[in-house]
Amino acid sequence: MGSDFYQLYILPYAGIIIKICRAYTNSQEDFEDYYQEVCLQIWRSKDNFNKESEWSTWVYRISLNVCLTYLKRRKSGDKEIVSNALPEEAIDDSKAFISDDINELYNAIKHLSETDRAIILLYLEEKTYEEIAEIIGSNTNNIGVRIKRIKDRLNKIINLKD
Amino acid sequence: MTKSIETMWKEGFVNEAHLTAPKINDLYNRKSENIVDKLKSMFDMNIKAIMVGCVIMFVMMSLIGAPFLGLYICFLLLPLIIIAKKELNKTVNLSKGQSSYDYLMSFNTWLKSSIDTYSGYYKIFYPLFFLGMAVQAVVSKAGGKLIALLVEKIPTDIILFGLPYYLIVAITLVTLFFARYAEAIYHWDLSIVYGRQFKKLEELIADMEELRR
Numbered sequence: 001m002g003s004d005f006y007q008l009y010i011l012p013y014a015g016i017i018i019k020i021c022r023a024y025t026n027s028q029e030d031f032e033d034y035y036q037e038v039c040l041q042i043w044r045s046k047d048n049f050n051k052e053s054e055w056s057t058w059v060y061r062i063s064l065n066v067c068l069t070y071l072k073r074r075k076s077g078d079k080e081i082v083s084n085a086l087p088e089e090a091i092d093d094s095k096a097f098i099s100d101d102i103n104e105l106y107n108a109i110k111h112l113s114e115t116d117r118a119i120i121l122l123y124l125e126e127k128t129y130e131e132i133a134e135i136i137g138s139n140t141n142n143i144g145v146r147i148k149r150i151k152d153r154l155n156k157i158i159n160l161k162d
Numbered sequence: 163m164t165k166s167i168e169t170m171w172k173e174g175f176v177n178e179a180h181l182t183a184p185k186i187n188d189l190y191n192r193k194s195e196n197i198v199d200k201l202k203s204m205f206d207m208n209i210k211a212i213m214v215g216c217v218i219m220f221v222m223m224s225l226i227g228a229p230f231l232g233l234y235i236c237f238l239l240l241p242l243i244i245i246a247k248k249e250l251n252k253t254v255n256l257s258k259g260q261s262s263y264d265y266l267m268s269f270n271t272w273l274k275s276s277i278d279t280y281s282g283y284y285k286i287f288y289p290l291f292f293l294g295m296a297v298q299a300v301v302s303k304a305g306g307k308l309i310a311l312l313v314e315k316i317p318t319d320i321i322l323f324g325l326p327y328y329l330i331v332a333i334t335l336v337t338l339f340f341a342r343y344a345e346a347i348y349h350w351d352l353s354i355v356y357g358r359q360f361k362k363l364e365e366l367i368a369d370m371e372e373l374r375r
Contacts, residue, residue, distance in 0.1 A: 006186065014183035019175070032184040033195065040192055041258050048257045058259055065258045065265045068366060069197045069359075102174025105167055114362075115369040118262065124171040137263025138373035146373060154167055 005046070010039050013059045019125070020060070022097075023109050023117045024067040038066045053134075060125075060135055064118050108157040112150060119143065120150045197359055198256055198269060201276075208246040212239050231298040238287055238294070245283055249276045263370045270363060277352065281345045288340040288347065296333045300325060 010017075021034040042062050049058050097103055109117055115136070122132045129147075133140040165173075175181070194200070216236040223232030252275070256268055299305040313326050320327040340347075353360070 006189070011183060015175070015181050018181050018183065035184045036186060036189055036192060037195055039186060040189055040194060041196065043189070045258050048259050050259075061261065061265075062258045064262055065260075066196060068262060068266065069269065069363075070195055097174055099170075099174040101165060101170040105170045105174070113369060114366055115262075115373070124168065135261060136370065136373065137261025137265075138370060139375070142373045142375070151167060158167075 005043060006039065009046070009055065010042055010059075013056055016056060016059050016125070017063050020063040020067060020121055022106055023121055024070070024114070026110070034067060034070060037070060038063045041066050057131070057135065060122065060127075064135065068114055068118070104158060105154070108154045111157055112153065116146070116150050116153075119146055120154070123147050123150075197356070201273070201356075202250060205246040205250045209243050209250075212242050212246075215239065228298050228302070231294055234294045235291065238290055241283060242287075245279055249279065252276070263367075263374065266363065266367050266370065270367060273360075273363075277349070281348050284348045285341060285344040288344040289337045292340050293333070293337050296336075300329075300333075 017035055017038050021031050021038060025031040025034050042059060045058075045062055049055070097106075109120060112120065118136060119132060122135060127135070129140050129143045132138075132143050136143075216239055219235050219239075220229070220232035223229055223235070252272055256265070256272060258265060260268065300309065309325065309329065312329070316326070316328065318326045318328065322330050
């Protein structure tokens with residue numbers, strides 16, 4: 001990858017990629033793999049960027065699409081694992097961020113389905129319902145209802161832990 | 163809990179500059195772990211492996227005195243090269259910059275059409291491959307001796323093409339079995355490698371379709 005491209009078009013948006021990849025991974029090692037994969041795919045897809053939307057929206061789309069279709073090979077075996085291969089019980093993620101609250105919130109987010117994770121991340125990033133619907137490719141009317149349901153679920157999970 | 167999730171998020175990322183991006187190592191040459199890229203490289207590998215396999219098969223079969231079988235297998239494998247090349251070209255349209263639903267749908271459509279194309283091929287390949295091997299076994303010296311031994315043990319007056327009828331029946335039945343179950347064998351093979359990912363894809367699409375209704 002041309003380091004100029006990385007410096008100019010990826011690094012300023014690294015926050016978006018980090019926040020999304022964290023929601024789909026369970027360990028620092030996985031997180032770094034996902035992060036690199038997203039960067040690679042952004043670089044590979046750069047010629048398809050049609051400038052109809054913001055570059056940041058493009059980064060959101062690619063980050064989510066990559067996380068949704070990532071295959072990771074287990075170190076000890078041959079089988080692939082998928083990014084939603086989380087155990088049923090609560091996941092005590094490594095303290096990836098400085099704030100305890102945010103770590104707690106991420107742990108709760110990881111209990112959600114992959115689609116719900118994408119929706120809530122976009123919502124927390126203050127995307128409008130229209131923008132969320134556009135990135136996900138869904139109906140705007142349903143986004144509000146779904147967000148309400150996700151928030152209730154997250155609050156329940158967090159309160160149960162407290 | 164006193165804080166709302168929105169406040170937790172905002173306060174947690176009050177200064178995004180504090181987020182440390184992981185180190186990037188030789189990203190340009192990194193092997194992609196994306197399922198689309200994985201399948202693409204599998205098709206690419208197929209092409210190379212079949213080309214090499216054809217040559218090896220022909221040489222090996224010639225060495226054991228069965229050059230026609232070698233040629234026959236090469237002939238059977240050649241369509242696979244064309245199919246793999248065609249499927250590789252189709253992935254060009256799979257842009258990851260689409261909405262998640264469109265991306266997953268276009269990926270799913272491509273995947274299904276690829277599986278259908280390969281299934282159609284294997285339906286013909288498996289039975290013909292078996293038939294080729296069976297014919298070679300029958301006409302070989304060792305095969306001749308074995309058939310003679312078989313006729314001695316299970317004598318019969320019904321001889322077809324110089325073979326006891328039950329051998330013809332057995333070969334026909336196995337060929338039919340491969341023709342009938344080729345698709346299932348291929349699907350089973352795929353599900354071992356990509357089963358979980360395919361299931362996840364179906365669930366994701368179902369969930370997103372619910373959101374679109």
